[in-house]
Amino acid sequence: MKFASTVSMVALLAASMAAQAATVSGNVVNKTTNKPAVGDKVILIALQSGMQDLAQTTTDAQGHFSINVPDNSMHLIRVDHQKAAYYAPLTPGMTHVNVTVYDVGAKIPGITTEADVMRVQSGAQGLQVVQNYFVKNASNPPRTQFSAHAYDVYLPPGAKIDAAAAMGPGGMPVSSSPMPQGKGLYSFVFPLRPGETRFQLSYTVPYNGSYKFLPRVAMPTENLAVMLPKSMSFKGVDAFQSANVDDSVQTYLAKNVQPSQALAFTVSGTGQMPRDSAQSSATAQDNNGSGQASTAAADRPGIGLENPIDTPDPLQKYKYWILSGLALLLVVAAAFFLRAGPSEVAAGAGGAPVPSPLVPTPAGGNTGLLMAGLKDELFALETERLEGKLTESEYAEQKAALEQVLKRALGRKKEG
Secondary structure (H helix, E strand, O other): HHHHHHHHHHHHHHOOOHHEEEEEEEEEOOOOOOOEEOOOEEEEEOOOOOOOOEEEEEEOOEEEEEEEEEEOOOOEEEEEEEEEEEEEOOOOOEEEEEEEEOOOEEEOEEEEEEEEEEEEEOOOOOEEEEEEEEEEEOOOOEEEOOOOOEEEOOOOOOOEEEEEEEOOOOOEEOOOOOOEEEEOOEEEEEOOEEEEEEEEEEEEEEOOOEEOOOOOOOOOOOEEEEEEEOEEEEEEEEEEEEEOOOOEEEEHHHHHHHHOOOOOOEEEEOOOOOOOHHHHHHHHHHHOOOOOOOOOHOOOOOOOOOOOOOOOOOOOOHHHOOOHHHHHHHHHHHHHHHHOOOOHHHEOHOOEEEOOOOOOHHHHHHHHHHHHHHHHHHHHHHHHHHHHOOOOOHHHHHHHHHHHHHHHHHHHHHHH
């Protein structure tokens, strides 16, 4: 009788485990060739127990795969294509997932820097610079540029980097520190996928009231802009022309800049960039003659990044991003939040996770942007581990923190 009871319990347990386990199928499409991605490695990642790899398989001749999911919790599907990783969320109950990949090249044609914008102001620690790079990948057929020199930038001698971030197409800002290569050259090891990728660097240089910049660009750049407070002075070569981007700041613009071009300029004096100029400009833009401003649009991170609206101003496409102190804060806050240790993503009263007050919840409960950013962050984390920039303990700590954020984001996605 006891034996029969034991057998019955084992059978019930096995049936329960079988009910929770499932087989998930999917297709991987190579958008470079518009054909199935054949022979790509597909890995199932658990969002529990330190985001461990649970299983792996490869795509067949039709780009199809199937993989066993052992439980009904949240997972990620990772596809490795030509040494670049592409991710897709796998929420409980899903039985099919599609993943898009692109062929990878170290240097591919069709990538340009649309704008390189420097925001300069004086501060207690020296001259403070926030530099934004807007990079367009219009490769045809579409491909991803990725290597140890995926995107190169030059910084002034003695520059001390305070923060760095990157944002892929359709994503949110994630931390991405450029690698020093010597002689002022730094490289972002971040994939340039088809579409627009944005990089941001915040750094300081020593300042005694006057500083001469000798800027260099690593690739042809359509617009190189310098923005500074009206209380400071600017003196540069003839390539820089005054541009009316915003009445509250000075802007000097050089167009169609080449890597070998000399573009020296000197800034002097003291002053801080205004923090509210972009907000008022965004409100005026939203009014658009209707007399009613869109609050949701004005609060959206990256507002003004859409196509320019019938204007000769070459920086119109980026003006709200580069002028707004709030937008810059969101970049740093998002990067900090995704890099926070487990203690900083601690549970609050009743066990509910405590969100960072600086990180906005996507409007309308849409977690798509957050998920894209988290996937990029996972990619950056793995890359830094391979490069030896993280110790095993740092890697484990940050991966555990990222796991918590991913679980919450996927939970919201399921509820939505």
